[in-house]
Amino acid sequence: MxxxxxxxxxxxxxxxxxxxxDPEQSYVARLLHKGPxxxxxxxxxxxxxxxxxxxxxxxxxxxxxxxxxxxxxxxxLAYYGVSPADVIAELERREGTxxxxxxxxxxxxxxxxxxx
Amino acid sequence: MxxxxxxxxxxxxxxxxxxxxDPEQSYVARLLHKGPxxxxxxxxxxxxxxxxxxxxxxxxxxxxxxxxxxxxxxxxLAYYGVSPADVIAELERREGTxxxxxxxxxxxxxxxxxxx
Amino acid sequence: MxxxxxxxxxxxxxxxxxxxxDPEQSYVARLLHKGPxxxxxxxxxxxxxxxxxxxxxxxxxxxxxxxxxxxxxxxxLAYYGVSPADVIAELERREGTxxxxxxxxxxxxxxxxxxx
Amino acid sequence: MxxxxxxxxxxxxxxxxxxxxDPEQSYVARLLHKGPxxxxxxxxxxxxxxxxxxxxxxxxxxxxxxxxxxxxxxxxLAYYGVSPADVIAELERREGTxxxxxxxxxxxxxxxxxxx
Numbered sequence: 412m413x414x415x416x417x418x419x420x421x422x423x424x425x426x427x428x429x430x431x432x433d434p435e436q437s438y439v440a441r442l443l444h445k446g447p448x449x450x451x452x453x454x455x456x457x458x459x460x461x462x463x464x465x466x467x468x469x470x471x472x473x474x475x476x477x478x479x480x481x482x483x484x485x486x487x488l489a490y491y492g493v494s495p496a497d498v499i500a501e502l503e504r505r506e507g508t509x510x511x512x513x514x515x516x517x518x519x520x521x522x523x524x525x526x527x
Numbered sequence: 528m529x530x531x532x533x534x535x536x537x538x539x540x541x542x543x544x545x546x547x548x549d550p551e552q553s554y555v556a557r558l559l560h561k562g563p564x565x566x567x568x569x570x571x572x573x574x575x576x577x578x579x580x581x582x583x584x585x586x587x588x589x590x591x592x593x594x595x596x597x598x599x600x601x602x603x604l605a606y607y608g609v610s611p612a613d614v615i616a617e618l619e620r621r622e623g624t625x626x627x628x629x630x631x632x633x634x635x636x637x638x639x640x641x642x643x
Numbered sequence: 644m645x646x647x648x649x650x651x652x653x654x655x656x657x658x659x660x661x662x663x664x665d666p667e668q669s670y671v672a673r674l675l676h677k678g679p680x681x682x683x684x685x686x687x688x689x690x691x692x693x694x695x696x697x698x699x700x701x702x703x704x705x706x707x708x709x710x711x712x713x714x715x716x717x718x719x720l721a722y723y724g725v726s727p728a729d730v731i732a733e734l735e736r737r738e739g740t741x742x743x744x745x746x747x748x749x750x751x752x753x754x755x756x757x758x759x
Numbered sequence: 760m761x762x763x764x765x766x767x768x769x770x771x772x773x774x775x776x777x778x779x780x781d782p783e784q785s786y787v788a789r790l791l792h793k794g795p796x797x798x799x800x801x802x803x804x805x806x807x808x809x810x811x812x813x814x815x816x817x818x819x820x821x822x823x824x825x826x827x828x829x830x831x832x833x834x835x836l837a838y839y840g841v842s843p844a845d846v847i848a849e850l851e852r853r854e855g856t857x858x859x860x861x862x863x864x865x866x867x868x869x870x871x872x873x874x875x
Contacts, residue, residue: 414533415612415615416534418618419615421622422618422619422622425622438635441635447581447582448695451577451581451695452691454574454577454691455575455688455690455691455692455694456687456691457574458571458573458574458596459684459686459688459806459810460687461603462810463680463814465567465603465606466563466810466814468607470608473603473607473609475617477614478618480574480600481600481614484593484596487581487593488589488593490581491584491589492586493589493590498590498593498597499534501590501594502535502594502597506537506538521753521754522753567807568807570807571687571804571806571808572803572804572807574691575694575803576800576803578695579698579796579799579800582694583698637869637870638870647766647768647843647847648765648767650850653854654850654851670867673867679813679814683810687807687810690802690803690805693802693832694802697795697799697838698795698799702839705835705839705841706841706845706849707849709832709836709846710849710850712828712832713832713846713850716809716825716828716829719809719813719821719825720821720825722813723816723818724818725818725821725822730826733822733826734767734770734826734829734830735766737826738769738770738773751786751789
């Protein structure tokens with residue numbers, strides 16, 4: 412059976428395989444070839460589209476835009492030599508750290524001036 | 528079906544379990560309770576932090592910020608009744624669609640003034 | 644002599660004059676015709692480009708990108724029936740309100756957990 | 760030359776005067792002291808809040824959020840040694856350049872696959 416971890420690993424491998432490929436033949440090769448500003452700009456753009464889809468309450472569009480956002484995040488990860496597995500590991504580490512949510516909560520409460 | 532090693536599915540279940548939980552006890556419950564603007568704002572903020580970590584060439588920080596970005600995306604997905612599995616399915620659909628990258632490429636070429 | 648206020652008012656008048664104009668003849672008419680998502684997306688994109696220009700320490704590019712960001716903000720203002728004069732008035736109101744910076748400061752200090 | 764009714768020039772002077780001031784006494788001094796990431800993060804955050812206010816169709820909130828966005832842009836301008844006057848000059852240059860809108864328009868048409 413295929414897990415999310417497997418799917419992201421496979422997509423990461425596809426992105427990795429585009430490094431040095433012909434920019435005229437592949438969208439990812441083109442982004443990697445043009446350098447960071449090209450894909451970072453897309454991250455800012457897609458984050459805004461996620462926000463707009465959510466404000467529209469359009470769940471299907473939200474899924475599409477989050478896919479775009481995660482995809483371009485993965486191009487950035489590959490460019491800098493890290494991977495979605497590293498991101499998953501970080502998310503698991505936080506989940507595993509007892510009290511992690513409580514820490515974020517205390518910080519959020521302070522931010523709003525609420526008594527701890 | 529969700530397997531035990533499907534990290535995003537497990538994290539999604541944790542987020543789902545926070546719906547209706549005490550906002551004073553959980554960061555996620557607090558975000559969900561405050562409503563969309565609270566977590567959508569975080570998506571814009573974290574996307575910017577991804578861009579800054581990348582511009583610094585700091586791969587470790589990039590992983591941390593992408594984890595933050597994906598995490599808050601997952602809060603949005605849960606709020607609107609969809610899931611990371613839907614995002615993964617969309618990414619796989621695109622990967623599986625022959626010619627999908629070529630289509631994105633043609634669009635990008637047009638955008639830059641390349642002949643159609 | 645021309646002030647910033649005058650310049651922004653004149654640019655606002657130009658944008659206003661594009662409402663209902665032929666989308667094939669004017670970039671602003673086209674944005675207004677396509678509706679909010681078209682120019683809001685640009686605001687997210689240009690904000691990211693401001694961040695990237697700043698991280699590059701490129702002051703000339705920063706000016707260009709802030710110009711793009713403010714320009715598309717002004718399209719949004721016009722679309723919703725408000726103007727840069729309203730923004731200027733709000734900025735002046737804050738400046739005039741004694742203690743406004745101190746309030747922002749206290750909030751920032753709390754956010755970081757520093758004692759007031 | 761700056762006239763007494765040039766609001767942005769006056770606000771710029773206030774921001775400039777905070778360079779090197781006590782970070783404990785002034786919000787702007789604090790942002791400048793903490794360095795670029797502090798105010799650039801705010802630009803990403805405020806741009807998202809502009810988008811959300813617009814999607815809500817809340818013109819008053821839009822004015823407030825655009826004021827926040829422009830204010831933090833001005834902190835960035837000051838940090839890098841440029842000013843709102845430079846931004847206004849760039850906006851005027853574009854407005855004055857005959858055909859500038861037509862150029863943006865042609866680019867936008869190409870982007871959407873329209874014939875060049």
